[in-house]
Amino acid sequence: xxxxxxxxxxxxxxxxxxxxxxxxxxxxEIWDEVFQHHRFPTEIWDAxxxxxxxxxxxxEEYGGTGLGLSALTAAVEVLGRAGLVNAxxxxxxxDALCVLRNGSDDLKGRILPEVAAxxxxxxxxxxxxxxGSNAFRISTFARRDGDVYRVTGQKTYISGIDEADRALLxxxxxxxxxxxxxxxxxxxxxxxxxxxxxxxxxxLRPMPMRGIEGARQFTVHLDGAAVPVCDRIGEEHQxxxxxxxxxxxxRILASAAACGMVQYLLDRACRYARERSVFGKxxxxxxxxxxxxxxxxxxxxxxxxxxxxxxxxxxxxGLDPHEVGQYANMAKLTAADLAxxxxxxxxxxxxxxxxxxxxxxxxxxxxxxLLKTAPVTRELILNFVxxxxxxxxxxx
Ligand SMILES: Cc1cc2nc3c(=O)[nH]c(=O)nc-3n(C[C@H](O)[C@H](O)[C@H](O)COP(=O)(O)OP(=O)(O)OC[C@H]3O[C@@H](n4cnc5c(N)ncnc54)[C@H](O)[C@@H]3O)c2cc1C
Numbered sequence: 001x002x003x004x005x006x007x008x009x010x011x012x013x014x015x016x017x018x019x020x021x022x023x024x025x026x027x028x029e030i031w032d033e034v035f036q037h038h039r040f041p042t043e044i045w046d047a048x049x050x051x052x053x054x055x056x057x058x059x060e061e062y063g064g065t066g067l068g069l070s071a072l073t074a075a076v077e078v079l080g081r082a083g084l085v086n087a088x089x090x091x092x093x094x095d096a097l098c099v100l101r102n103g104s105d106d107l108k109g110r111i112l113p114e115v116a117a118x119x120x121x122x123x124x125x126x127x128x129x130x131x132g133s134n135a136f137r138i139s140t141f142a143r144r145d146g147d148v149y150r151v152t153g154q155k156t157y158i159s160g161i162d163e164a165d166r167a168l169l170x171x172x173x174x175x176x177x178x179x180x181x182x183x184x185x186x187x188x189x190x191x192x193x194x195x196x197x198x199x200x201x202x203x204l205r206p207m208p209m210r211g212i213e214g215a216r217q218f219t220v221h222l223d224g225a226a227v228p229v230c231d232r233i234g235e236e237h238q239x240x241x242x243x244x245x246x247x248x249x250x251r252i253l254a255s256a257a258a259c260g261m262v263q264y265l266l267d268r269a270c271r272y273a274r275e276r277s278v279f280g281k282x283x284x285x286x287x288x289x290x291x292x293x294x295x296x297x298x299x300x301x302x303x304x305x306x307x308x309x310x311x312x313x314x315x316x317x318g319l320d321p322h323e324v325g326q327y328a329n330m331a332k333l334t335a336a337d338l339a340x341x342x343x344x345x346x347x348x349x350x351x352x353x354x355x356x357x358x359x360x361x362x363x364x365x366x367x368x369x370l371l372k373t374a375p376v377t378r379e380l381i382l383n384f385v386x387x388x389x390x391x392x393x394x395x396x
Contacts, residue, residue, distance in 0.1 A: 003306075005074060012071035015051040016078035022047060023084065031083055034214040035363050040163045041214050044084055049118025057093050057100070057249075062112035069097065069249055070312040073256040077305070080260015081267070083360070087215035088121045088160040090253040095122040095168040097315075098192065098246035102234035111166075111194070123164035124246065125155040125195070125220055133380050136186040136240075140171040140222060142193060144229070144236075149173075149193060151201070151225045157374075160215035161197050162204060167220075168246060169195040169227070173237055190239035194231040201225030211370030213363070244321035250375045251328035252315065255308040258335035258371050261364055262301050262342040268361055269294055269346040272353070284349070293345040300338040307331035326389060329381040332371075336378065339368035 005013065023030060023044065033039045048054055056072035058064025072093055079085045096115040099107060114120035131137035140153025151171055161167050174182075174189025197204065203221040234242040273285030273294070284290050311327035343365040347354030354361050372378050386392045 008067040008071040009074040012053065012056055012067050012075040013078050015053055016075035019047045019051050020078060020082040020084060023082070027082065031360055038213065038216060040088070040160070041086055044086065045088070045118065048089065054089070054092065054118045055116035057097050058112045058116040059100070062108060062116060064112065064116035068316045069252065070309065070316050073252055073308060073312040076253055076256040077260040077263070080257045081263040083264060085257045085260065087212050088123070088163060090250060090257065091124045091160060092120070092122045093253060094246045094249040095124055097249050098168060098242060099233055101245040102192070102242040104230070106230060107233065120166065121160065121164045123158055123161040123167040123197070124250070125158045125161065125167045126170045127157050128154060129156050133377055135170070137176070138170060138172060139176070140169070141175060142171040142173050142191055142227070147229050148226045149229065149232070151193070151195070151222045151227060153222050155220040155222070157207065157209070157217045158220050159212055159217050161218050161220060162216060164197055167195045167197055168233070169193045170239060170243060187240040189237050190243070191236050192233040192239040192242055193227040194233065195225060195227050199225045211366050213367065244325060247375070248311070248315055248321060248324045248328045251332040252308060252311045254371055254375055255304065255311070255331040255335035258339040258368065259301060259305050259308060261339050261368060262297060262304070265342040265346040265361065265364060266294060266297060266301070268359065269349040272350050290349055294349065297338065297342045297345055300341070304331065304335040304338050307334050325384070329376070329384055332376065333378050333381045336368070336371035339371055343368045
């Protein structure tokens with residue numbers, strides 16, 4: 001085992017640090033744009049493109065740097081510490097990895113260079129009103145019609161699809177009823193397509209959501225939306241297997257963003273605790289009832305970071321998606337729980353100031369809390385660990 005960052009991670013972290021330094025004088029202004037005006041931070045996206053960070057997961061032959069998911073994970077943590085992670089950065093990278101691992105040569109040649117150059121943003125559309133935690137229950141249906149699929153159905157909570165050039169759409173090409181009639185498993189008959197959100201068969205309706213800032217959520221109505229067959233990722237009906245090449249990186253990158261957020265909250269809380277004096281000369285940071293909760297979070301951060309890096313390492317080495325999933329799930333649960341704890345303890349340290357938008361802590365409580373629920377809930381992770389690592393029976 002080697003616990004040091006390798007060269008690729010070092011390069012990606014350096015690139016991210018440069019972006020942070022460039023925007024440091026204007027961080028307050030950027031936070032206002034994102035948190036108060038709910039705008040997508042285009043200039044940050046462009047700066048990440050220039051720094052080559054969108055190309056981390058894209059091999060050199062397709063115009064990327066090929067540094068890998070571990071490197072992007074390390075960079076996302078740096079960006080998270082400065083509050084500069086946007087959901088579309090994570091979504092685009094995870095979708096690109098799915099194209100890389102499962103797409104045809106033609107698809108890779110058309111999509112990956114665009115992603116590497118920062119010219120293509122990709123949203124992710126899995127959740128439906130009746131299918132969240134139970135992804136196999138989706139009913140959005142893609143019917144083959146010559147050279148295109150015609151897609152009908154509804155997706156919900158889809159982040160950033162208004163800004164995106166494509167969406168990785170998870171749909172059925174065999175209905176649940178037909179699967180049952182044919183005695184086929186429920187994981188069969190799913191297909192992944194790259195949808196153009198501007199297709200006339202697509203209608204977006206914004207949702208009044210909180211939790212992810214700088215990327216709004218939408219319900220997506222699909223009424224015969226056309227997707228060329230050549231924009232299918234992987235084999236027809238076999239999308240469930242390919243899907244894990246995007247869900248695992250999503251969990252890993254979400255964990256990295258949470259680790260960055262935890263570091264931001266610790267920085268904020270410790271700075272305040274060093275400066276704030278309430279009784280006499282000692283700052284409140286000298287009181288152990290203030291120190292210890294923050295020290296516990298600091299220890300938790302090392303644990304969450306190591307779990308996150310192990311998961312990214314396993315993905316980059318091409319380990320079995322089921323094994324990567326174990327690591328990704330454990331990292332995500334640990335990092336998300338820690339982020340909520342860190343936000344709560346930062347608020348505790350700041351007292352009333354913890355509720356002032358000016359200190360930029362209360363806003364992160366919502367983001368941290370969201371990470372316990374999305375992209376996958378902690379209950380579903382605990383179910384997975386109980387079933388697959390502890391071999392306990394499944395009740396649902
Ligand atoms: C801000 C935001 C952004 C999002 N962005 C996207 C996106 O871009 N793309 C996308 O596809 N989706 C997105 N989602 C959806 C997100 O992934 C789902 O909300 C999440 O997976 C949970 O699904 P659900 O909301 O349907 O909850 P449900 O599946 O209805 O679950 C409700 C509760 O029941 C619990 N539960 C359910 N089954 C079990 C069980 N067997 N055992 C124990 N507990 C159980 C769950 O853990 C949860 O606490 C987003 C959600 C939010 C809030």
